Amino acid sequence: MRIYNIEVFPLILPMKQDFTISSGSVGAKSQGAPHVYVKVTADNGAIGWGEARPSHRWSYETLETVTSTLTNYLRPALLGANVTDLCTIHSIMNKEIKAGPGSGQPIAKAAVDMAVLDLIGSASGKTLSELWFSAPKTTTQLSYLISTSSPEEAERKALYAKSKQYKGLDVKIGIDPSRDIEILDAVKSAAPDLFLRVDANQAYNVQQAVKLAKRMEQIGIDVLEQPLKANDLFGHAELRRKTCIPIALDESIWTAGDLVQAVRAEACDTVVIKLTKMGGLTGAKLCGDIAREAGLGLLGGGLTESRLGLTASAHLFNYLNIAEPVDLNGPIFLQDDPVHEGPIIEEGHVILPDKPGIGCEVSMEKLDAYRI
Numbered sequence: 001m002r003i004y005n006i007e008v009f010p011l012i013l014p015m016k017q018d019f020t021i022s023s024g025s026v027g028a029k030s031q032g033a034p035h036v037y038v039k040v041t042a043d044n045g046a047i048g049w050g051e052a053r054p055s056h057r058w059s060y061e062t063l064e065t066v067t068s069t070l071t072n073y074l075r076p077a078l079l080g081a082n083v084t085d086l087c088t089i090h091s092i093m094n095k096e097i098k099a100g101p102g103s104g105q106p107i108a109k110a111a112v113d114m115a116v117l118d119l120i121g122s123a124s125g126k127t128l129s130e131l132w133f134s135a136p137k138t139t140t141q142l143s144y145l146i147s148t149s150s151p152e153e154a155e156r157k158a159l160y161a162k163s164k165q166y167k168g169l170d171v172k173i174g175i176d177p178s179r180d181i182e183i184l185d186a187v188k189s190a191a192p193d194l195f196l197r198v199d200a201n202q203a204y205n206v207q208q209a210v211k212l213a214k215r216m217e218q219i220g221i222d223v224l225e226q227p228l229k230a231n232d233l234f235g236h237a238e239l240r241r242k243t244c245i246p247i248a249l250d251e252s253i254w255t256a257g258d259l260v261q262a263v264r265a266e267a268c269d270t271v272v273i274k275l276t277k278m279g280g281l282t283g284a285k286l287c288g289d290i291a292r293e294a295g296l297g298l299l300g301g302g303l304t305e306s307r308l309g310l311t312a313s314a315h316l317f318n319y320l321n322i323a324e325p326v327d328l329n330g331p332i333f334l335q336d337d338p339v340h341e342g343p344i345i346e347e348g349h350v351i352l353p354d355k356p357g358i359g360c361e362v363s364m365e366k367l368d369a370y371r372i
């Protein structure tokens with residue numbers, strides 16, 4: 001079974017609400033959100049779907065670079081490749097787009113990896129858990145994401161999440177650093193029993209982060225994610241020695257090599273596993289397996305993927321037995337997407353489809369409607 005065609009669909013999906021992190025807007029209700037769907041077709045007619053969700057405020061990849069990388073570089077190199085030889089598929093992609101400090105356009109490569117695994121599963125009639133020789137688990141708990149510079153809005157959202165039986169909150173800080181503590185106080189008072197994950201998205205230096213962490217110890221924060229710049233492993237190690245709050249790394253860890261460096265530097269307690277930044281299911285699974293063996297905690301995250309990327313991520317998180325709830329927050333922000341049959345998403349949890357591959361069916365009509 002060989003790759004016969006790779007089709008690339010750049011999309012703008014409608015959003016329900018704005019999404020801002022410390023480095024700026026990653027999606028606005030007035031403009032929609034950039035996503036790229038990929039369809040891989042094999043020479044026997046079997047198909048697979050993958051998704052990329054770039055954000056230039058989170059990393060260097062954009063809707064335009066993902067689309068041109070897939071269309072002009074990866075597609076021509078991959079046509080004719082053996083679909084089930086995923087190692088060679090990754091070698092071809094990594095030869096075509098070389099590594100920089102990271103793995104080189106991992107978000108674009110993630111869409112291909114996802115689509116190829118979806119295709120292998122669909123063609124062989126196996127779910128992803130069967131491909132990984134693990135027991136199926138169909139339900140994943142989701143956290144509720146709060147990103148605002150208003151303590152009143154943060155409190156309202158925390159109360160809403162509690163009323164809807166969410167088990168945890170993911171709070172973005174550093175949007176207005178002068179209000180971080182007010183926001184965290186308001187959230188903790190409104191929902192004292194929920195797991196509280198606080199994500200700074202690289203907003204601070206070591207001195208600021210140490211000061212902030214001392215206040216967070218009093219409030220009762222469960223984990224502090226990526227307080228410092230991605231390349232500052234020694235700063236994170238220093239912070240770890242000065243606070244009892246577990247430190248999670250997200251933007252610092254894109255590859256298994258990054259993870260090994262973080263372990264050597266004793267820079268984190270927990271690693272955020274994310275399909276897109278890690279080049280797909282294959283890279284994210286490798287990082288998850290290594291982190292687990294290294295005795296680190298695992299958190300699940302995403303980049304507001306639609307239901308296709310969300311479902312793929314949740315399958316992997318279930319395989320990794322990752323700490324729940326996980327931050328797959330597409331449903332909180334997206335109004336609609338091209339999946340017409342897939343997971344059942346309710347407030348606070350997702351029930352995964354019991355179908356081969358990722359298990360989502362994509363509507364060509366909706367792809368056409370949202371295509372740019």
Ligand SMILES: [Mg+2]
Nearest residue numbers: 199225250301
């Ligand atoms: Mg993060």
